[in-house]
Amino acid sequence: MDLTIAMIITMVGASTPILFAATGELVVEKSGVLNLGIEGMMLCGAVIGFAVTFTTGNPWLGVLAAAAAGAASSMIFAVLTLSLSANQVATGLALTIFGLGFSTLFGQPYTGRPIGLFKSVFPPELATDPILRVIFGYSPLVYFSMIMVGVVWWFLYRTRAGLILRAVGESDTSAHSIGYSVTGVRYGAVAFGGAMAGIAGACFPLILTPQWVEGLTGGRGWIALALVVFASWRPFRLLAGAYLFGLIATMELYAKAAGGPFRILPSELWASLPYLATILVLVMISLRREGSTSAPACLGKPFLPTK
Amino acid sequence: MTQKKSNLSHTRRNILKIGGAAAALPLLGGRAFAQMSKVKAAFVLIGTPDDNGWNFGHDLGRLDMLAALGEENVETTVVTNVAEGPDSERVFRELAQQGNDIIFGTSFGYGDAMLKVAKQFPDVKFEWATGFKTASNLSIYNAKFHEGRAVLGTIAGAMSETGVGAYLGSFPIPEVFMGVNAFHLAAQKQNPDFVTKVVYIGSWFDPAKEADAARALIDQGVDVITQHTDGPAALQVAEERGIIGGFGQGADMSAFAPKAHLTAIIDIWGPYYIKAVKSIMDGNWKEGSSWEGLAAGEVVIGPYNPKIPAEVVAAAEAVRLGIIDESIHPYDGLIVDTEGVVRAEVGDVIDDGEFWAAEAWYAKGIEA
Known part of the structure; x- marks a missing residue:
């Protein structure tokens, strides 16, 4: 029982950065933009979040700065792809490389310095019982990531602005012809995605491993990208998917630590399970919908208003 | 794996040095003179020296070596963040072309690239940390x-x-x-x-x-x-x-x-780096494999x-x-x-x- 509780707590921690990044990317993709630079934006957020927390000692400020850093780095992508109509795939990959380089350079003075973890804000008495610990034992970032999923769902499906954003993603020319600023909406979506990726990056030094080293995010941005597809662009499926991916990653480690019969699956297989699951879901989706997917129709296509 | 230690006597070492230098002089011309004035040593790292771990240790060793042998005698180049595998080959070749006398590759995965480049530059000495294969101009070194x-x-x-x-x-x-x-x-x-x-x-x-x-x-x-x-x-x-x-x-x-x-x-890599670069200065570098532990202070x-x-x-x-x-x-x-x-x-x-x-x-x- 205690082990299950412990495992759930580790799983929630492992899932949170993926959930943040994927929630942001979901909004970006819903507006018809494919930003492959999640990993780069996460690294910008991680290094800035670490630096601000290290300097001020205040993790809340660190999260805020991380969001700003993620959004700022996403603007490089936005200007190139939305204003200058550059190829989104190539620009997104470039953003990842940029983020890695920038964070390495900026983070040099911070390597090898510890900070404190961003701990639960609930009084410790609440987390004494194992069951209560599952509910109250996390960093504020964990609760925030779950709230954001609800907020994004509400925004996309219950507000007018969300409807416009989806319209821009499904048919940019129609949205444009009835007077909406396609580029403006997409700028907003990309900035939001950047801010969420920035917070996702800040999760690494603040709740997972309180240090800065280059490449700290270890490729989680790519998992977030796969997760959006896995969830077929639906916020609550995204929530479930993030925890499923987190569970797979955590189970691998607990199984290895337990030893015995749990070691039968080689670690390479464990590591590839999230991707295999994504492929499986993609196949299932395309079978069900007779070849079509639930991807936004304008995903990845540059919008040229003159046409 | 056995440890090979240099057991050349002093006199023989000096003869080799003189003989080697004399033989190389007419062939290499200016390069040999440059070599005699200042040894050029290059270090290829898989990360950055501020990682507080592996790369940090190697860079500390380099600095120890510079302090021991004197910056007027040795010039070092450090290339950081070099990925293992084929990409590193380019880095080793470039360092060899730039006239480095000895090049240290400090990661296991540089092996293939180093062996290949070592073959193309027989006059340059290569040192492969944690490696397992030597060549006439490639030594390996590791710590226990x-x-x-x-x-x-x-x-x-x-x-x-x-x-x-x-x-x-x-x-x-x-x-x-x-x-x-x-x-x-x-x-x-x-x-x-x-x-x-x-x-x-x-x-x-x-x-x-x-x-x-x-x-x-x-x-x-x-x-x-x-x-x-x-x-x-x-x-x-x-x-x-x-x-x-x-x-x-x-x-x-x-x-x-x-x-x-x-x-x-x-x-602690310093003592090894001092020994290796010193052997270039003395002209008695030899192919070998070094594997020291607590006793040698590595x-x-x-x-x-x-x-x-x-x-x-x-x-x-x-x-x-x-x-x-x-x-x-x-x-x-x-x-x-x-x-x-x-x-x-x-x-x-x-x-x-x-x-x-x-x-x-x-x-x-x-x-x-």
């Missing part, structure tokens, strides 16, 4: 980290309350088998029922995953963790959870975990945490000094593996080098 791990295992075995320790590794490679067996065998001398759980995280670099692996291990009864990965992630989790502790790898990491950091294995045990009881420190020191004066061997019999096969009889030892050739085996009590 497992000797240090025997000291850590002694502390772990004596201090663990649950009797379960953990060893966090990247991938199952010979160096890790050596380390985990040395750690476990030493721990078992303190506590015959000691169990070592081995977890490979399947990645060279993923601090968040290291931290989660440490959490998984601690949740399952582990109270001492040692890691074969470079960062302090596992130590930080040990500190957070308040377990008995862990050990620094490559460098003193007590800043990250003041309570949990029991001690550290520190790599592997050093860091300061002991004050919370370690005096008798445990004494036991750890006894192992450290015993390995230095060769009265203790990290792999002395009786050693039985997990399959029940006797690997070393009482009174026998397993030569460290055998691990490179043999297939993987774990001593009894290791759960891998």
